[in-house]
Amino acid sequence: MSDEIFFAEDDEVEVQFHGTWKVLIVDDEPEIHAVTKLALGDFVFQDKRIEFISVFSGAEAKKAFMEHDDISVVLLDVVMETDDAGLIVANFIRNEIDNHFTRIILRTGQPGQAPERDVIVNYDINDYKSKTELTAQKLFSVVIAALRSYHDINVIEENRKGLEKVIAASADIFTLQSFESFIEGIVQQLSSLLGGTKDVAYLTSAVMGPKPINQYHSTELFVFTGKGEYKNKEGLRLEQVISGPQLSSCMLAYANKSLIYEDEYMVAYCDSKSKRGSLLYLSGLPSKLSQNDKKLIELFSRNVQIAFDNILFNKELQETQQEVIERLGQALEQCSEHGRHILRIVKISQILAREIGLSKEESETLGLAVPLHDIGKIKIPENILAKSEKLTPEEIEVIRQHADFGYDLLKDSTRPLIKAAALIARDHHEYWDGNGYPRGKSGESIHIYCRITSLADAYDVMRHKNSYQDALSAEESLRLVIEQKGKQFDPTLVRILEENINKIEEVITLYPDF
Template identity: 40%
Template sequence: MTDHELRDDIVFAAEDDLGSSPRERKAWKLLIVDDEEDVHSITRMVLEGFEFEGARLEFLSAFSADEGRQALIENPDIAVMLLDVVMETPHAGLDLARQVREELGNALVRIILRTGQPGQAPERQVIINYDINDYKSKAELTAQKLFTAVTTGIRSYRDLRAIDSSRQGLEDIIAASVDLFQADSLELFARGVLTQMTSLLHLEDSSMYLGDASGFAARDRLDDFVIIAGTGDFLSLESRLASEVLDAQEMDLIRRAASTDQCFFSQTSYAGCFGMTSGARHVLFLRVLRELTPLEQDLVQIFAANVTVAFENLQLNQEIAQTHREVIFTLGEVVENRALAGGMHVHRVAEMAWLLGRHAGLPADDCDLLRLAMPMHDVGKVAIPDSVLLKAGPLDEVERRIIEQHPRLGFDILNRSGNHIMQTAARIALEHQEAWDGSGYPKGLAGEDIHIFSRIARVVDVLDSLLSARVYKDAWTVTDALAHLHDQRGRMFDPVLIDTLLAHKDEFLALREDIIQQSRDIKMPLSEKKP
């Protein structure tokens, strides 16, 4: 991409339309720690009207080391601290400097040590032993030198904060790349790259990445966008509509960008639209408090274009994961339909297994894995003859031995795959007929020798089966089904899991009924559905 090609789609919005005055930037916080009131007054007077990068100073005062420490705790974003050495003790200022770095862990605030008694704290000794950034004798500290010291301190603080923000952004990106199958991977990745860009360009840290209906969220209006990720003022606003958090001028800029597939800069904001190969549109929005140089504008363009490619790759991974889930549920439904299980059994047990896992204290990732693997617990039944599987009456001894083969058959089918989900499903298929007291099959495992996933599977599978009609039985009542679970506590079932389910029985029953109702809504003819 040549410089000319890159700059062709950058448009500067008319000031009359989009506003010409920049937003007021947050002030730089300056903490004065000194036990002499005159020092505070003189410092404020000398630095009155001070500005750096369009932001003024916000003065904070403390008259002792203890007050200074409290001010730093309450204001971790203090940029510069003017610190006296001798206050309540001859070395109170030095003690505070050490506390700031070691106890409070604040490595960003710039510390300018001011002393009227240099002999109490020799400069060389202080520089060697303490993490301070400047040393000034009050006798030599003219107005110009104070102005220079504060300016240098704020500039250093700004750069260190940018580096720290950049590090946090990288951590977000790395965290997002660990497991792209997590539901929030795209949002986490987006927030990371936004933080990277705004910190590297020393921009105001409010930015957001917007998407339309391309799999992230549904739009309420055709000319609106959904927030995928945000920083600064837009942090934690994911899934909100842009029009709910932006003013009319900012929305106008975004809509112009989206309608023309161009990038627009005003004096207060930037919006760039990037079309995806899927036909979806993404918009990068920044609030800018200073005019960007041509080079910075080009960097924004390049960065945003690369992020779009990354988003497409991440979205593709999520689509693959979704396809994987659909295949798993389809396999489960094939078995379910053949066994005339009554419909949606695999969906119900998958959701109830997830819920029981959460109430049992399993990590969220394990619960998600259990939900994915659960639909295939009975896959071995595909190899069971219809004469046995669909028999309406009681099974004889030979038929019972045949049906009891389905756990091993399911294991053999699923264990051929090296996929983590399939391996988990294989274990559940093998063990889901084992009993807590060792009376189950096929291996006669007992207690905690049965994997927790398989113990959960046994509980929810039996509950849903009891409550469902089969070719060989009618549906049980809720009262009878729950009584059976309690009766088999410590025999067929893990007693802790039974206690957990019964303690939350209303939640499980409501979840099951919701899925049944969803199934009815799907099957109901359109003419019979309520408007």
């Protein structure tokens, strides 16, 4: 046996860096720039290296801050083109561009030029050093302390923004928009608590989202909301935004209903009582996840899906309610010749509502209430409703009673939607000039819902053939509406209809009669 001793060759370990810290050097002496870069050349903190930005005057420093909104630390000389150039830059940072995140380390070759106590208090300076006392080791320590503070401040700010979104969304959690904000806020908080995770995506198989995704099979996963790389990927399929080993991990976590942790990313299955499943995907992790981090992610994944399922259930109830009302309204048309009249006036009414400035909630209420505008006709004899010849004055008076009949059917409800429908049923035949029925109301004493329904209903009736008239052209219908401005119809609504006639005609094209 040989007595020689052999040593195994050292394997080269490739160090992975995740981004950089931007450090701005502001000094009119080129030697200071060179020495600083030399002293911090191999600097690494939290797996990030330093990216140096060098400028040589106060004016250049201001420009650098306008071009970079993520400068972590500025090493700022006091005396440059003027004796107080550095202090002017500090004031610019804190007060003019309102940047209270960047850590300012003031360096001066003339300590007596600006008294340290006054400068730190009045200019929100984080450290004040003489150039002669900043050895390589002290410079390293100062920059480490500054970066740690910068990182912590950003984590706190991310948490604050996340909490703001959660609080704002919690006031109206059962709307899609607020729920999206709710999830976004929680994801933002989670990523900041993990140390500033770069990219986050919440993926779901539910057919719901800010972009229409119901053209895909419901077992597929889609981005519901995201941060970083996935911020503008809402509505896209999982395969369109994630690939390679990360995609394989996502599919495995989804299939096994598990959590998968890797060095730079993690995937958590969000459990659900329904058949819908979701994934929480985080990439660009700043460091290896601790046990506390993992517990936080597990807690999030368990609970966020419960909220999501509740919202989907509520949305399904709302859509069912809307469909029932729409189908009832269609049945009340009494004859097939009106086809999709109800659907069209709902769409036209919502265009008018939005353009006149009604809120989203008011517009939705109007859209749900409009289908019941003629519910009182169920008490009108069918032989009168179906009559194709000219009606007698007596028959006209009978038909007019449907307004009060409809109101009486709905008026006792305490539900805002049904109360709105009751008003519309009674007053959608009132005229702006007071010559309508049943009560002769005029002007703004007629509820805006009723004025909108009246105009939408009349325009759509003119544009389609029925038992007593042929369909009129868009030009002729609009001319007749304009003739009735200030008489039958609200002048403001007529103007809005005229300005949006292309959108309204698009509705008529998209939803023709059967």
